[in-house]
Amino acid sequence: MSSDAQTYVNDMAAARGYVLDYHKKMAAADFPVLQAANQLVSAAYLDQRALDRRTKELIFVTSLTVMRAAKGHIQSHIKVALDLGVSPREILEAIEIALPEAGIVAFQAGFEAWAEVIGVEGIEPETVVHEGGSPSTTD
Amino acid sequence: MAAWRDVLGTNDPAGLEAVSTLLAHANRHDALDPKVAELITVAAALALRAPANVRPHVKRAVEYGASGAELFETLALSTTIGGMSVLVDGLALFEELGVRAEASTS
Numbered sequence: 165m166s167s168d169a170q171t172y173v174n175d176m177a178a179a180r181g182y183v184l185d186y187h188k189k190m191a192a193a194d195f196p197v198l199q200a201a202n203q204l205v206s207a208a209y210l211d212q213r214a215l216d217r218r219t220k221e222l223i224f225v226t227s228l229t230v231m232r233a234a235k236g237h238i239q240s241h242i243k244v245a246l247d248l249g250v251s252p253r254e255i256l257e258a259i260e261i262a263l264p265e266a267g268i269v270a271f272q273a274g275f276e277a278w279a280e281v282i283g284v285e286g287i288e289p290e291t292v293v294h295e296g297g298s299p300s301t302t303d
Numbered sequence: 304m305a306a307w308r309d310v311l312g313t314n315d316p317a318g319l320e321a322v323s324t325l326l327a328h329a330n331r332h333d334a335l336d337p338k339v340a341e342l343i344t345v346a347a348a349l350a351l352r353a354p355a356n357v358r359p360h361v362k363r364a365v366e367y368g369a370s371g372a373e374l375f376e377t378l379a380l381s382t383t384i385g386g387m388s389v390l391v392d393g394l395a396l397f398e399e400l401g402v403r404a405e406a407s408t409s
Contacts, residue, residue, distance in 0.1 A: 204382075204383055205383050207379065208376065208379035208380050208382065208383050209380060209383060213372070213376050214370060214372040214373045214375075214376045215342070215373055215376045215377070215380075219339050219342065220376075220380060222335075222339060222343055223342060223343050223346045223377060223380050223381075224380065224384070226343045226344075226346065226347050227346045227347055227350045227380065227381055227384045227385075228384060229347075230347045230350055230351055231350050231351075231384055231385065233384075251334055253333070253334040254334040254335050257332050257333070257334050257335045257340070258335060258340075258343050260328075260329045261329060261330070261340065261343050261344050261347060262347060263325065263329045264322075264325055264326050264329045264330075265344065265347045265348060265351060265353070265356065266347065266351060
């Protein structure tokens, strides 16, 4: 990675509060395209305009959920929202908007992302049943 | 075209009741500010390219005090996730609904 790309990744981390694997790998593989993509993101997400940062994070959490983004991507915005003082309940209610909009499958992924970050324990049945798994279960 | 509730209620009353119950619960917001909840729903519907869902939620967002600038910023956020097709469709919907950055819908 060039020193310019390294500096760019460092600056991204400072500005956003997170850096995705995609950012790190694009910085190494095609730095100019990463910069162009981030100009779009900066205009909509990072620059302070009409919406406050808390609202923007909630919009991202729900939009990523309905688009079935990777769990880690959803969680990065959940964590930033929490850092900004958004309550776990507010984030859950935002994710629940995805349920009627995009259906149970999309909702489950967002909910699991939230539950894992928050550390929610489920209520286990008191009878023997098949394991139902979760969106992140691979086997 | 008839409203979806009318069509579903005529053909599947039990289905309408189930969907209505889901909508009532999922749209019950104890913690979320109602304007923020509507902007989130607009963003989700834009990303899903679901114009029938965008229209009522844009109107409700405006009723809760959302400005045109806030709605355009919501569209910009959806565009970063959904791409140019979201932007183009969203701009057409905003035009249809009279959303302007300097003023809200009438």
